[in-house]
Amino acid sequence: MIFGYLYWKIPDESPWSTNFFYGFENQFRRLSKKFKENKTKKILLLGSSVAAYSLHPEFIQKTLLENYNLNSDVEILSFAGMTPLDVYMMRNKINLLNEDVIVYPINFIDYRIHRNYQIHPGEKSFITTDEEFLLNDALDYGNAPQARIFYPLEIVLEFWNVLPLEKLADYLSSFIIKTNRYRDIVWDNIKLFYNHRYGRNTSYHGYMGTNIPETVDSLGWTTKRFSFYPKKYMKSEGFYIQVVPEILKDGKLEISILNKNSDVIQKEIYTTPGWKKIILNENASEKDLITIELSNSWKANEAIGDRFDFHRDEMGVRLQQNFGERIPNRIYHIYREERKEDRRYLNMSEDEYKEYFYYRLLDNFDKRPGLTYFHSIYEAKKKISEEKFTIHTQLKYLKKAIEYFEKQKVKVILINNPENPITLGLYKDSRWYKGKLEFLKNLEGNFVKVFDWKEKLNPQDFSD
Structure with a gap:
């Protein structure tokens, strides 16, 4: 209990796109206090790292005030790989923030469809994959460490009849013993805290210094x-x-x-x-x-x-x-x-952007193992375009999560997030995609509004 308390007394000095889970828990604890004290309209931006990349709380808050005279408190709660299943399992935790509105931009990657094709290359279609298999994969610590960190007890209560005994025991011990639960995410923050004070800060994954007029890239490289x-x-x-x-x-x-x-x-x-x-x-x-x-x-x-x-x-x-x-x-x-x-593509024509996109992300794949994950998403969009639509695991839990927040009278804005036109074109006219849009639209209700923004942005607005 003492260690569980002390973990969160060390300031979070993680750079962007690192140590997601410590950042999420730290942010949740900060918002728990802030939202409780704030009497203005509380808007919570929720989702995976794609949502965090797409939305800027301060800009949204400023726009609402200047254009609509709405005084609001806009904050974001996000971690890499957050799925609808995660949102559902954390529904009670999220609701403790007493937010008035949830804005939830959802993306293809959040449905984890690519995982089936990764594990069963050429063997199984997505719609014939066993639901229990998809659940076990979604809750596997190696693929989804957030389950053990954020909702281990909820896992045991929800899936006691689905998961193997050893996995249930692991989740239960994580719930009881805080050191098991948080050990992997806290140590990185302790090292960062130490290095920022006593190190040269020359070995890092994300720049955190002054934002100079010409800007630097994410790794701190300048221009000439x-x-x-x-x-x-x-x-x-x-x-x-x-x-x-x-x-x-x-x-x-x-x-x-x-x-x-x-x-x-x-x-x-x-x-x-x-x-x-x-x-x-x-x-x-x-x-x-x-x-x-x-x-x-x-x-x-x-x-x-x-x-x-x-x-x-x-x-x-x-x-x-x-x-x-x-x-x-x-x-x-x-x-x-x-x-x-962020400025790389702004002045490119569509043809120039397309050439650069293939050069940077798709060409010479055999020499670029670091792009395996991106290619798995790309290939999954092509494969799912040949299948009919079914309400699979993640969509089921998306529906459950939306229904829960609606019962709590929390307004939800669900956004089918914009996609790069190059990869959107792989599957947007397919039966699966049209079925997905219809499914999302059917989630609308008195407290739920769904927006299809898949084609809202130009190619040059996307880095991948």
Whole structure:
């Protein structure tokens, strides 16, 4: 009990798209207090990481106020892989927040249809797969750790006659012993907390520093020219940048630091790769933007080793994770900030985007094992287009979840989320897809509104 209490006293400093489950539980505990104290309209955005990627609470809250004069409190509760089954199993937990409205954008991946084709390649159609098999797979700890973390007792009570005894025992022990339940998600947060204070913050999966005007990508890579407001500590302790071999193509990298008048106030020269410390001199005013200009740039699709990637962005140097911040902002795991990738496709024509899409995600698949998951979704859409519609496991629990919230008089806005037109075209005219839309529409009621937004966005609005 003591450990279960102390787990949540350590601030969550996870970057975006990491440590989902700790972030979810931490966010739930924060909202439990916030929503209880707030008397305005409480709107809860709910869903998987696709929902978190698609929706920005602050923007929605601002739009409701400016366009509709509605004072609201908009928050998001999400983790990667959240399915309708998860929502149903957590229904009582979610309802404890006393939200007025739930906005639930749902996506193809949330139905877990791809899992059947992964496990039974070419053997079974989706509609002939045993329901008990789909349930066991959806509740398997390796594929869905959230079940053991968030609702182990509910699993035992709901599926005691379906799951094998050893799995039921595991869930029961997780419910009783908090260390079993949370051990995997808490340790990562403890390491982050320590590293942010005592480490260099040069080994990381998500940038959490100052959001500079030119933006960085999600891994902290700059462009050839970028600017920022200096911080006092940068003149004494300095900050780190990563120099890669590819940017040393002329034998060296020259870094020019310019003041607001474009005068060079400092120069650095590097001839070897690695993480380099820059200590700003006293000419860098904390009140004015300074600009860093690099003599070279590089491209990931021309690199070697783990620096190689299938995109054509101009790359500069990599900033340390908490660049410009002594302690990272503690809401990065909840609210996604703009990154360089978000601007990648905006000025492309549809033909240019399509070529880039295939180049980045579909071509040369045999050489790109990291894209297996994406390809399984892509292939599942093609295969399901040949099948008739059936109300499978996840849709059954979607219906149950919606009916539960309706009985609680919680308004639900269910959104058939926009899809990339390239992959939507694989199955949108199929019997299965039309049947799914009809099923969703039939969920409407006095407290439930369904919107089909599948074609609301242009291709260039999607990264995948």
